[in-house]
Amino acid sequence: MKLLLRTVDFRPNNRLREMDSAQFVVAPSMEDAIRLAGDVDAAIDYYSPAFIDAAAKLRWVQTLSTGVNGVPFDLLRERGIVLTNAGAYGPNMADHAMAFMLMLSRRIPQILRRQATERWPRQDKEVPDPGELDGQTLLIIGLGGIGLETAKRAAAFGMHIIATRRHVDRTAPDFVDELHPAEALDDLLPRADWINVSVPYTAETVDLIGDREFGLMRPGVHILCLARGGIINTNALLRALDSGRVAGAGLDVTDPEPLPDDHPLWDYPNVIITPHTSGQAETAHRRLGELVTDNLRRFLQDQPLRNIVDLTLKY
Amino acid sequence: MKLLLRTVDFRPNNRLREMDSAQFVVAPSMEDAIRLAGDVDAAIDYYSPAFIDAAAKLRWVQTLSTGVNGVPFDLLRERGIVLTNAGAYGPNMADHAMAFMLMLSRRIPQILRRQATERWPRQDKEVPDPGELDGQTLLIIGLGGIGLETAKRAAAFGMHIIATRRHVDRTAPDFVDELHPAEALDDLLPRADWINVSVPYTAETVDLIGDREFGLMRPGVHILCLARGGIINTNALLRALDSGRVAGAGLDVTDPEPLPDDHPLWDYPNVIITPHTSGQAETAHRRLGELVTDNLRRFLQDQPLRNIVDLTLKY
Numbered sequence: 001m002k003l004l005l006r007t008v009d010f011r012p013n014n015r016l017r018e019m020d021s022a023q024f025v026v027a028p029s030m031e032d033a034i035r036l037a038g039d040v041d042a043a044i045d046y047y048s049p050a051f052i053d054a055a056a057k058l059r060w061v062q063t064l065s066t067g068v069n070g071v072p073f074d075l076l077r078e079r080g081i082v083l084t085n086a087g088a089y090g091p092n093m094a095d096h097a098m099a100f101m102l103m104l105s106r107r108i109p110q111i112l113r114r115q116a117t118e119r120w121p122r123q124d125k126e127v128p129d130p131g132e133l134d135g136q137t138l139l140i141i142g143l144g145g146i147g148l149e150t151a152k153r154a155a156a157f158g159m160h161i162i163a164t165r166r167h168v169d170r171t172a173p174d175f176v177d178e179l180h181p182a183e184a185l186d187d188l189l190p191r192a193d194w195i196n197v198s199v200p201y202t203a204e205t206v207d208l209i210g211d212r213e214f215g216l217m218r219p220g221v222h223i224l225c226l227a228r229g230g231i232i233n234t235n236a237l238l239r240a241l242d243s244g245r246v247a248g249a250g251l252d253v254t255d256p257e258p259l260p261d262d263h264p265l266w267d268y269p270n271v272i273i274t275p276h277t278s279g280q281a282e283t284a285h286r287r288l289g290e291l292v293t294d295n296l297r298r299f300l301q302d303q304p305l306r307n308i309v310d311l312t313l314k315y
Numbered sequence: 316m317k318l319l320l321r322t323v324d325f326r327p328n329n330r331l332r333e334m335d336s337a338q339f340v341v342a343p344s345m346e347d348a349i350r351l352a353g354d355v356d357a358a359i360d361y362y363s364p365a366f367i368d369a370a371a372k373l374r375w376v377q378t379l380s381t382g383v384n385g386v387p388f389d390l391l392r393e394r395g396i397v398l399t400n401a402g403a404y405g406p407n408m409a410d411h412a413m414a415f416m417l418m419l420s421r422r423i424p425q426i427l428r429r430q431a432t433e434r435w436p437r438q439d440k441e442v443p444d445p446g447e448l449d450g451q452t453l454l455i456i457g458l459g460g461i462g463l464e465t466a467k468r469a470a471a472f473g474m475h476i477i478a479t480r481r482h483v484d485r486t487a488p489d490f491v492d493e494l495h496p497a498e499a500l501d502d503l504l505p506r507a508d509w510i511n512v513s514v515p516y517t518a519e520t521v522d523l524i525g526d527r528e529f530g531l532m533r534p535g536v537h538i539l540c541l542a543r544g545g546i547i548n549t550n551a552l553l554r555a556l557d558s559g560r561v562a563g564a565g566l567d568v569t570d571p572e573p574l575p576d577d578h579p580l581w582d583y584p585n586v587i588i589t590p591h592t593s594g595q596a597e598t599a600h601r602r603l604g605e606l607v608t609d610n611l612r613r614f615l616q617d618q619p620l621r622n623i624v625d626l627t628l629k630y
Contacts, residue, residue, distance in 0.1 A: 092421075092447040095472065099421045102414035106407075111589050112427060119581055120573035120590050132407040132596045156471030157410065258435035266434055274426050275435050281447045 001300060004033060004040040022300050042299055044292060047071050052079065060084070060299055062292055065279070066146070067228055068309055069201045077311040084295055087145050087307040088288040092281035093226055094149035097196055100224050100250025100272055101138075101154070106130045109248075110269050134158035139192035141185065141208070142199030143172065144315075146226070150196060151176050162188055166313070189216040194224070200315035201228035209233060214240040220247045226278045229255030234265070241268055252278040316615060319348060319355040337615050357614055359607060362386050367394065375399070375614055377607055380594070381461070382543055384516045388626045398624040399610055402460050403602035404594045408541055409464035411593035412511055415565025416453075416469070418587055419537050421445045424563075425584050449473035454507035456500065456523070457514030458487065459630075461541070465511060466491050477503055481628070504531040509539070515630035516543035524548060529555040535562045541593045544570030549580070556583055567593040 001021045006028065025040065027033035033046045037054035044062045049072045052058060060082045063071065068085050076083055103109055107130045114121065138154050140147040143163035151161045155175035162178040164185055172179045180188060189195070195217070199205045209223070210233040217223075223246055225232050234255050240246040248270040256263075257276065265271055295305050309315060316336045321343065340355065342348040348361045352369035359377045364387045367373060375397045378386065383400050391398055418424055422445045429436065453469050455462040458478035466476045470490035477493040479500055487494045495503060504510070510532070514520045524538070525548040532538075538561055540547050549570050555561040563585040571578075572591065580586055610620050624630060 091449040091473065092445070095417055095447045095449075096421050096445075098472075099414070099417035099423055102410055102417060103423070106411050106414045106589075106592070108414055108418070108587075108589060109427070111592065112424070112587075115581070115588070116431070119576045129597055130407070130411075130592060130595050132410045132598050134406040134410075134598065153468075153471045156468045157413075158406065261434045266430070272423075272427075273430070274421075274423060277421070277426065277445060280445050282444055283447050283449065 001042075002040045003296060003299075004036060004043040004046060006033075006045040022296075042296075047076075047083070049075055052076070052081070060305065062295055064288060064292075067201055068315065069228065071309075071314075073311045073314050082305060083309040083311060084305050084307045085309050086288055086291065088291050089279045089281075089284050090145045090149035092284045093146045093278045094153055096252060096274070096278035097146075097150045097224055097226055097250070098153050100226075100252075101133065101194060101222070103272055104222050104248040104250060104270070105133055109272050113269050132157075133194075136160070136193040137162060137191055138194045138196065139163065139188050140196045140198055142182075142197070142227070143176065143179065144198060144200075147196065147198045148173065148176075150198070159194075162191065164188065185213075186216055189213060190218055192218065192221060194222050197223065197225040197231055198227055199231060201231060202314045205231050207231075207233045207236075210236045211239065214245055217245060219245055221245070222248045222250075224250040226252040229253040229257045238264060241271065248272075252276055317355045317357075318611060318614075319351060319358040319361060321348075321360040337611075357611075362391075362398070364390055367391070367396070375620065377610055379603060379607075382516055383624055383630065384543065386624075386629075388629050392626040397620060398626060399620050399622045400624050401603055401606065402622045403606050404596075404599050405460045405464035407596035407599045408461045408593045409468055411567060411589070412461075412465045412539055412541055412565070413468050415539050415541075415567075415587055416448065416509060416537070419563040419565060419585070420448055424587050428584050447472075448509075451475070451508040452477060452506055453509045453511065454478070454503050455511045455513055457497075457512070457542070458491065458494065459513060459515075462511065462513040463488065463491075465513070474509075477506065479503065500528075501531055504528060505533055507533065507536060509537050512538065512540040512546055513542055514546060516546060517629045520546050522546075522548045522551075525551045526554065529560055532560060534560055536560070537563045537565075539565040541567040544568040544572045553579060556586065563587075567591055 002023045002025060005024060005026050025036055027036050030048060033051050034054045037051055039057055040055055041057055042060040043058060045064045047061045052075055058081055063085045066086050066089055071083060107128055135158055137160045140151060140163040143165040147163060152175050155161055161176050163176055164180050164182045166182050168179055168181050197209060199208060208231050214236055250272045252274045253276055259265060291306060298305050317338045317340060320339060320341050340351055342351050345363060348366050349369045352366055354372055355370055356372055357375040358373060360379045362376045367390055373396055378400045381401050381404055386398060422443055450473055452475045455466060455478040458480040462478060467490050470476055476491050478491055479495050479497045481497050483494055483496050512524060514523060523546050529551055565587045567589045568591055574580060606621060613620050
């Protein structure tokens with residue numbers, strides 16, 4: 001059994017390395033990966049069509065990100081190759097989402113922005129009165145692993161949590177007050193004080209939130225996205241900010257990304273932009289290592305893998 | 316029965332106003348209050364020595380803040396006047412504290428500061444790797460109403476909560492993992508990744524956190540204060556930031572306050588300063604109104620008041 005790694009970062013522990021059946025090879029570049037592809041059974045972090053075409057024996061691909069846009073799903077499905085994704089970023093991404101919500105609620109971006117010119121304010125009245133999350137309704141669009149971690153945290157602030165998910169047959173934990181199918185979105189948008197857009201980026205979720213959806217929202221709503229740029233239509237968001245429909249936004253992803261220096265989104269005091277850093281955390285890296293090592297062990301021992309991606313649903 | 320109010324903000328509801336025994340008078344200024352003092356039984360938001368001296372019949376004072384430094388405790392005690400404080404700010408102040416913790420953990424102040432010159436960063440490496448709260452230890456020094464609300468929220472992030480309180484005989488809820496007496500502080504300081512200084516401002520808590528206490532802390536600790544400036548010694552904090560002992564601070568209160576424009580604290584990218592806004596929230600104002608109205612009702616019906624301040628402990 002031959003397993004291809006991109007770096008030694010996720011090399012398995014000694015016990016695994018000593019298993020007779022396993023041989024680990026490291027390919028630092030795509031060129032190396034294609035050269036070594038011929039006799040590998042599994043690959044960590046390689047999935048280009050050229051690589052897959054060259055890997056005749058390939059049976060499993062593990063990605064190192066949660067989002068799997070860019071993966072050639074049809075090719076994997078035709079070949080019967082199993083795809084697993086990262087799914088190790090729930091706690092740090094939920095922390096990042098809560099940071100956005102609390103900063104917006106407490107008006108901290110406005111305070112920090114004003115400190116550039118007037119440090120301790122002379123008049124209090126220029127900054128809008130801050131709020132609190134207690135009693136507010138949070139709508140999580142696309143309740144996956146990250147959404148569940150966010151819901152758990154938000155519930156402790158006294159928020160009412162409503163969510164959509166494609167598979168509502170799966171049960172949700174107690175801290176999710178209401179779970180609805182994705183088709184219920186139009187009915188839920190008017191009820192939310194806060195909206196966290198957490199769906200995966202697929203052909204169906206491009207522009208999921210556009211002018212029509214902003215029009216259904218409650219005036220003064222706050223919106224977050226840490227998933228992928230393009231799920232919220234950027235021009236529609238600008239119009240919703242200009243009209244006052246949206247009172248604030250927290251974005252870790254943008255469309256276009258990187259956001260150009262002269263893009264109008266930078267100028268809104270009620271928009272927080274972080275440069276796609278919500279997935280970063282030393283601890284997430286460690287959790288990812290544990291997941292990959294565990295999946296390698298499972299693969300070698302012919303056990304079911306964790307975090308299998310549905311190649312038809314594409315997430 | 317005559318009750319003195321500063322504004323009509325906290326005028327009681329009609330049912331109360333119609334009680335035969337109650338008469339409400341409004342004094343917009345201290346001058347008015349002293350003029351009207353002679354025959355009032357209770358006063359909302361007036362407690363200067365001059366007023367109390369003039370109010371021979373006074374039996375109860377309700378403050379509109381949680382912190383009661385500045386109240387003439389000895390005079391009230393001699394006169395047998397009951398003091399009640401606000402205590403309506405738990406949820407919004409806990410939200411503010413969690414905003415500080417999450418911003419510091421996710422390195423958001425550093426990101427926002429850098430965006431002034433370089434909007435979407437070209438190199439990721441200039442900003443330190445963000446973290447997450449899961450598994451970190453939070454020490455709450457002075458577990459009161461605000462500390463309990465903070466603990467409830469922090470526990471949902473997977474934090475280990477340890478706390479000190481003067482009266483450890485009172486039980487704490489499940490989300491507080493360990494409750495210790497105030498005297499245990501030196502043993503707890505080395506264990507904390509995060510410290511929230513929540514004690515009331517009294518003669519004993521001035522400079523509670525100084526060079527010696529910073530020296531006991533874990534290198535890389537983060538510290539918060541939303542209580543009152545002067546409980547953390549400002550110069551000791553600056554030294555702890557310079558040495559790297561303290562990795563970041565979130566301050567809603569400072570000493571001096573307002574913090575002068577040229578004060579060195581403004582220059583640290585890992586220090587967040589908000590201008591004493593953590594107590595602000597429309598909802599807190601409503602909760603405060605409910606508390607004051609309820610206490611007025613209790614006073615008129617000769618029932619025990621809520622939020623009685625211990626005039627010897629001075630909080």
